Amino acid sequence: MTVSAGLRExxxxxxxxxxEIQRAAREGIYDIRGFGAKRRLPHFDDLLFLGASVSxxxxxxxxxxxxxxxxxxxxxxxxxxxxxxxxxxxGMSFGALSAPAKEALGRGASAAGTSTTTGDGxxxxxxxxxxxxxxxxxxxxxxxxxxxxxxxxDAIEVVVGQxxxxxxxxxxxxxxxxxxxAEMRSLPKGIDQRSACRHPDWTGPDDLEIKxxxxxxxxxxxxxxxxxxxxxxTYYDVQLAVKAGADVxxxxxxxxxxxxxxxxxxxxxxxxxxxxxxxxxKALEELGMHRKVQLIVSGGIRTGADVAKALALGADAVxxxxxxxIALGDNSPDLAEEYAKIxxxxxxxxxxxxxLDPAGISTQDAELAERxxxxxxxxxxxxxxxxxxxxxxTLARACGKSHVHNLEPEDLVALTIxxxxxxxxxxxxxxxxxxxESFAAAMAAASAxxxxx
Amino acid sequence: xxxxxxxxxxxxxxxxxxxxxNQRLHDQAGLDEPERHWRVLNPxxxxxxxxxxxxxxxxxxxxxxxxxxxGMNKQATITVHGNxxxxxxxxxxxxxxxxxxxxxxxxGATARGGLIVVEGDASARCGISLKGGDIVVHGSVGHMxxxxxxxxxxxxxxxxxxxxxxxxxxxxxxxxxxxxxLGADCVEKxxxxxxxxxxxxxxxxxxxxxxxxxxxxxYGSARNLYTFHIDNAxxx
Numbered sequence: 211m212t213v214s215a216g217l218r219e220x221x222x223x224x225x226x227x228x229x230e231i232q233r234a235a236r237e238g239i240y241d242i243r244g245f246g247a248k249r250r251l252p253h254f255d256d257l258l259f260l261g262a263s264v265s266x267x268x269x270x271x272x273x274x275x276x277x278x279x280x281x282x283x284x285x286x287x288x289x290x291x292x293x294x295x296x297x298x299x300x301g302m303s304f305g306a307l308s309a310p311a312k313e314a315l316g317r318g319a320s321a322a323g324t325s326t327t328t329g330d331g332x333x334x335x336x337x338x339x340x341x342x343x344x345x346x347x348x349x350x351x352x353x354x355x356x357x358x359x360x361x362x363x364d365a366i367e368v369v370v371g372q373x374x375x376x377x378x379x380x381x382x383x384x385x386x387x388x389x390x391x392a393e394m395r396s397l398p399k400g401i402d403q404r405s406a407c408r409h410p411d412w413t414g415p416d417d418l419e420i421k422x423x424x425x426x427x428x429x430x431x432x433x434x435x436x437x438x439x440x441x442x443x444t445y446y447d448v449q450l451a452v453k454a455g456a457d458v459x460x461x462x463x464x465x466x467x468x469x470x471x472x473x474x475x476x477x478x479x480x481x482x483x484x485x486x487x488x489x490x491x492k493a494l495e496e497l498g499m500h501r502k503v504q505l506i507v508s509g510g511i512r513t514g515a516d517v518a519k520a521l522a523l524g525a526d527a528v529x530x531x532x533x534x535x536i537a538l539g540d541n542s543p544d545l546a547e548e549y550a551k552i553x554x555x556x557x558x559x560x561x562x563x564x565x566l567d568p569a570g571i572s573t574q575d576a577e578l579a580e581r582x583x584x585x586x587x588x589x590x591x592x593x594x595x596x597x598x599x600x601x602x603x604t605l606a607r608a609c610g611k612s613h614v615h616n617l618e619p620e621d622l623v624a625l626t627i628x629x630x631x632x633x634x635x636x637x638x639x640x641x642x643x644x645x646x647e648s649f650a651a652a653m654a655a656a657s658a659x660x661x662x663x
Numbered sequence: 664x665x666x667x668x669x670x671x672x673x674x675x676x677x678x679x680x681x682x683x684x685n686q687r688l689h690d691q692a693g694l695d696e697p698e699r700h701w702r703v704l705n706p707x708x709x710x711x712x713x714x715x716x717x718x719x720x721x722x723x724x725x726x727x728x729x730x731x732x733x734g735m736n737k738q739a740t741i742t743v744h745g746n747x748x749x750x751x752x753x754x755x756x757x758x759x760x761x762x763x764x765x766x767x768x769x770x771g772a773t774a775r776g777g778l779i780v781v782e783g784d785a786s787a788r789c790g791i792s793l794k795g796g797d798i799v800v801h802g803s804v805g806h807m808x809x810x811x812x813x814x815x816x817x818x819x820x821x822x823x824x825x826x827x828x829x830x831x832x833x834x835x836x837x838x839x840x841x842x843x844x845l846g847a848d849c850v851e852k853x854x855x856x857x858x859x860x861x862x863x864x865x866x867x868x869x870x871x872x873x874x875x876x877x878x879x880x881x882y883g884s885a886r887n888l889y890t891f892h893i894d895n896a897x898x899x
Contacts (some may be wrong), residue, residue, distance in 0.1 A: 239891060351792070352754060352772075352773040352792060352794070355754055355773065356735070356754070356756060356775065357715055357717065357735040357737065357754075357756065360735070384889075384890055395813075396775070396794040396795055396813045396814050397813055397832060398832065398833060398889065401832075401889040401890060402889065402890050402891050404830070406792060406811060410753075410769055410772040410773055410788065410791040410792045410810075411731070411749060411750035411753045411768075411769040411772040411773075411791070412749070412750070417730070417749070420710050420711070420729075420730045420731065420749075421730075421731070421750075423710055423711050424710065424711040424714050424730070424731040424734050424750075427681070427682070427685045427711040427714050427715060428711075428714050428715030428734065428735055429715070430685075430686060430689060431682070
């Protein structure tokens with residue numbers, strides 16, 4: 211639309227806001243959508259690597275080793291996970307995604323030597339069969355939960371919350387409750403399904419410790435137990451999860467994706483991934499558990515730069531969800547005409563709750579799902595994971611690191627004052643971090659009597 | 664052959680670690696001839712007692728149990744001769760779990776099959792998120808029982824607390840005594856012959872066959888909240 215000069219758009223009531231108010235007045239229900247937060251947030255883009263210099267030497271880009279393997283679950287589990295790369299696939303449910311899409315996630319992850327994760331709908335044979343390493347989620351809804359799948363899994367993830375909606379339960383609207391989904395979830399077909407937001411049989415960290423104990427007993431202490439939290443009171447959540455006995459913390463920042471959640475929840479609850487990583491590492495370090503309890507970070511991981519920065523801040527691995535779906539074929543320009551038919555466009559499609567996905571990924575419609583080839587999708591995901599890994603290695607070598615885990619905060623600077631304040635990293639070009647501690651030290655130095663320094 | 668005439672494996676938790684007990688119980692899975700009878704002494708409120716068992720065996724726990732006793736049970740018949748803590752037989756798949764005393768919160772949470780019998784009272788959230796299992800409570804149940812119960816049956820011979828069956832799906836609830844209050848979308852429904860029949864079977868299985876099915880009231884979902892409608896916003 212062409213806007214004539216002199217017509218001034220309100221910053222407060224921009225076109226999106228006006229459209230939303232009109233939609234709300236018309237429909238009388240909050241906006242539900244998929245994807246993650248779309249607003250501008252402090253993120254890894256606000257950090258830069260310093261790279262090698264006179265005082266640091268780099269590694270040769272294609273010759274010298276830069277290892278990427280990661281072991282998860284070294285604290286208590288008898289069978290920790292051995293991953294070839296520090297990028298895992300986040301939990302996404304069968305129900306939210308089609309069975310072929312879940313299969314493709316398993317294929318891609320397995321080809322790359324990493325893990326994939328079930329979701330709020332139980333474990334499907336397609337997913338287990340095509341996933342060399344599969345993490346099985348224990349969610350508040352307990353849809354599909356059973357001890358056989360618990361033992362078939364390679365690790366167990368107790369989901370307390372997710373970044374897109376910390377404090378909220380899952381949501382699967384009626385048109386995605388097919389016969390198979392209904393059977394797996396023990397629900398009537400076609401209803402709007404509301405997953406519980408609290409676990410049914412434990413409340414608080416003391417109970418969680420006992421719950422984890424039960425899961426360990428049922429699985430004879432073989433499986434690593436992850437605890438996944440949405441980023442909110444991250445410092446305390448991480449310390450409490452460690453106290454409860456977690457082997458691995460999965461921390462999902464507010465940019466983390468969802469298949470269906472209220473827009474108001476996605477955009478207004480939780481904290482960004484960037485400060486959350488720092489808080490989590492601080493919590494682990496204070497307990498003397500950094501690298502003993504592994505930290506997986508998710509929420510807006512798109513590139514090897516994001517991976518490398520998360521690792522440099524202290525994460526052991528990262529997890530991807532939205533990016534994995536895009537790699538499979540979501541939002542593809544090849545589907546422009548089909549997106550137009552449902553009022554969307556490539557690059558904008560976020561109605562994953564609707565079940566009309568022309569890519570056949572976020573749907574339970576048999577015809578749409580049939581379009582998606584899990585072998586091709588798996589290959590694309592494997593390619594993408596390979597690029598993420600190569601990019602991470604590129605940056606690590608540039609910083610002179612022979613393992614991606616050797617990246618450290620000292621390799622980074624902040625590009626913005628807010629990123630500096632959130633991470634404690636110095637602002638690029640100066641040696642000052644905009645943290646309360648730095649200000650306190652500066653104030654103390656300024657107020658000290660002359661000649662005392 | 665009576666149980667007393669058969670060999671009984673006795674495990675004294677005063678001298679045996681819980682891990683060893685559970686491992687021995689798990690080792691019975693898939694055996695052609697598992698050790699059929701087990702007796703656990705001095706449980707002393709231990710958590711995760713006899714959880715994850717998958718064998719047609721009988722386990723008698725001689726005393727009080729802590730959290731998650733008989734969790735995710737398959738096939739086994741487990742009796743707690745005492746009281747049980749939070750999450751009794753959570754996510755049970757099959758078999759029978761019986762408590763001679765009372766039980767704490769969330770008894771039978773997400774139970775998918777099998778039968779849970781509480782001879783005393785059950786606390787809050789009994790049968791929460793029920794997914795196909797059966798629960799019979801000889802006494803009363805606390806508030807929020809059968810919350811979000813999806814399928815399966817819960818029978819209460821005593822009274823039910825507030826918000827019974829809140830956000831219930833297709834589970835069926837039978838209560839003989841009073842109900843302090845019904846939760847969102849839970850309503851009383853007609854007790855028909857087929858319900859009396861299934862009630863009689865459940866009562867018999869739970870050792871309460873003296874109770875008259877005709878004395879019970881049936882509760883279930885009004886199904887008004889199955890699909891979001893703005894006119895029901897006040898109920899969400």
